[in-house]
Amino acid sequence: MDDRDLLARVQAVIGREQTLDDCAVLPLGGEYLVATTDMLHETTDFPRGMTPWQMGWMAVAVTISDIAAMGADPRAVLLAIGLDDAERLLPIMEGAHDCCRAFGAELAGGDLDAHTELTIVSSGIGTVSPEHLVRRRGARPGDVVAVTGRLGEAQAALAGYDHLTLRLLEPQPRVAAGRALGRAGATAMMDISDGLALSLYDLQAAGGYGFAVDTRRLPLPAGVPEKEGCEFALYGGGDFELLFTCPEDILPVPGVEAVVVGRVIEEPRVLADGAVLERRGYQHRWSGEG
Amino acid sequence: MDDRDLLARVQAVIGREQTLDDCAVLPLGGEYLVATTDMLHETTDFPRGMTPWQMGWMAVAVTISDIAAMGADPRAVLLAIGLDDAERLLPIMEGAHDCCRAFGAELAGGDLDAHTELTIVSSGIGTVSPEHLVRRRGARPGDVVAVTGRLGEAQAALAGYDHLTLRLLEPQPRVAAGRALGRAGATAMMDISDGLALSLYDLQAAGGYGFAVDTRRLPLPAGVPEKEGCEFALYGGGDFELLFTCPEDILPVPGVEAVVVGRVIEEPRVLADGAVLERRGYQHRWSGEG
Numbered sequence: 317m318d319d320r321d322l323l324a325r326v327q328a329v330i331g332r333e334q335t336l337d338d339c340a341v342l343p344l345g346g347e348y349l350v351a352t353t354d355m356l357h358e359t360t361d362f363p364r365g366m367t368p369w370q371m372g373w374m375a376v377a378v379t380i381s382d383i384a385a386m387g388a389d390p391r392a393v394l395l396a397i398g399l400d401d402a403e404r405l406l407p408i409m410e411g412a413h414d415c416c417r418a419f420g421a422e423l424a425g426g427d428l429d430a431h432t433e434l435t436i437v438s439s440g441i442g443t444v445s446p447e448h449l450v451r452r453r454g455a456r457p458g459d460v461v462a463v464t465g466r467l468g469e470a471q472a473a474l475a476g477y478d479h480l481t482l483r484l485l486e487p488q489p490r491v492a493a494g495r496a497l498g499r500a501g502a503t504a505m506m507d508i509s510d511g512l513a514l515s516l517y518d519l520q521a522a523g524g525y526g527f528a529v530d531t532r533r534l535p536l537p538a539g540v541p542e543k544e545g546c547e548f549a550l551y552g553g554g555d556f557e558l559l560f561t562c563p564e565d566i567l568p569v570p571g572v573e574a575v576v577v578g579r580v581i582e583e584p585r586v587l588a589d590g591a592v593l594e595r596r597g598y599q600h601r602w603s604g605e606g
Numbered sequence: 607m608d609d610r611d612l613l614a615r616v617q618a619v620i621g622r623e624q625t626l627d628d629c630a631v632l633p634l635g636g637e638y639l640v641a642t643t644d645m646l647h648e649t650t651d652f653p654r655g656m657t658p659w660q661m662g663w664m665a666v667a668v669t670i671s672d673i674a675a676m677g678a679d680p681r682a683v684l685l686a687i688g689l690d691d692a693e694r695l696l697p698i699m700e701g702a703h704d705c706c707r708a709f710g711a712e713l714a715g716g717d718l719d720a721h722t723e724l725t726i727v728s729s730g731i732g733t734v735s736p737e738h739l740v741r742r743r744g745a746r747p748g749d750v751v752a753v754t755g756r757l758g759e760a761q762a763a764l765a766g767y768d769h770l771t772l773r774l775l776e777p778q779p780r781v782a783a784g785r786a787l788g789r790a791g792a793t794a795m796m797d798i799s800d801g802l803a804l805s806l807y808d809l810q811a812a813g814g815y816g817f818a819v820d821t822r823r824l825p826l827p828a829g830v831p832e833k834e835g836c837e838f839a840l841y842g843g844g845d846f847e848l849l850f851t852c853p854e855d856i857l858p859v860p861g862v863e864a865v866v867v868g869r870v871i872e873e874p875r876v877l878a879d880g881a882v883l884e885r886r887g888y889q890h891r892w893s894g895e896g
Binding site for chain 1: 636644645687688
């Protein structure tokens, strides 16, 4: 059983609508509040060699990235920490605090507990005006599908391409890009964390329409052989880029580095270079192999 | 090192202000948003014999209780679950969902992860108008100090008083009471989770003034010998009642079952029957004994 199977069970209880997007959406006054929570465990989620400061940074970055994917402004982050060693608390909090400050959020509090394995859960709140909110559904046939930045860099770092190590260990959520894309009229958006392939399938499941991607257009990691880089981009984990759809004529959006990689199509399939794209990528497994 | 020592380290990073209350407070439009997160682990936080449904209920109840303690209305709860056994997911979600529904909140989403020990982190958002928000600081000398419900019931259940088992396993956060007390003019408030004694010291630390409590007035658990009941009320864990201060003349507040147990005093001490109250209670320990 993997994450996406479990999700189906959760949807049976709380409704499908609330689990389709990177954040829950709550109308509040004239604005929309978006809210998300992410759980990270040391052995499965933090790359080996990561410092406690980087763990704090990453825990917050994951949550802020979810908020950015809705086109929203991050406002506040709460941390719940299951701490294995009290000495690690301060650098974790400093990393979290620095990430919050870098992206305009307030580290607003949290909870502490003792645990044998370090566990960090970050929960974040953002705000966005209703007309700028972007969900996973909303893509229309004829829209282009595009990505920010370069894909596969984190996976390349994991595979030993050390010049990309900071891309893995100190990820930069695309807050400014998400906000600009929401304002410019992106029709669907999510952040890529388990590879482009699974993200395309997630967008397809949420919105119904399919995608035709041209792998020659993928922005690959620099300094990595093309074939390997393409594998990392499609199926690798750890990226914090945005995947979005929009009418072609709104591009380029000022300030947003993005590359068109394909088109939204009527049929509910995900194609790469004309063939069905393999539905695999980085997923937590429940059998214990990580 | 205990919870309160660690808190001091956290305050050094994120500021004391944000850690004084049961929730963080964020101005948003004309309202205040309150937000809180709570981490629960199976071995240390869930009483033995608890069903997965009850674990889900309790995880949400803890968070909703924090929101109630600010005088706020619970709006949304997110759950992050570190799951040891996929079969437990559905009943946990149902318990969480039922607790949300019982207190007017929406179970809005969450995150799932695999873990060796069941871990549930619930994060909650509430709203309150600025004039009805109640913080831990705000008590004034001459105010009375009062509590809702009965104290020590959860600890009595743990000690074997089986008629109180549901008070331990299916706690009822005091949402209606918190809201009514905020509207009626309570001057300070928090929820009691580690016993009355530690909670009084927390209120004292937040607001500066002290308290003089008359232990004969404490609302003790029914069916428990008085001396034991008093020990549970002062030093036991697991209660979900509210501790608050207010001008005496606003009592009784319609719909709120509350008992005056003492007065706010000028000097920054916590007295019980004229002597300094022992500063102990239920706390997580970081040395491994639970």
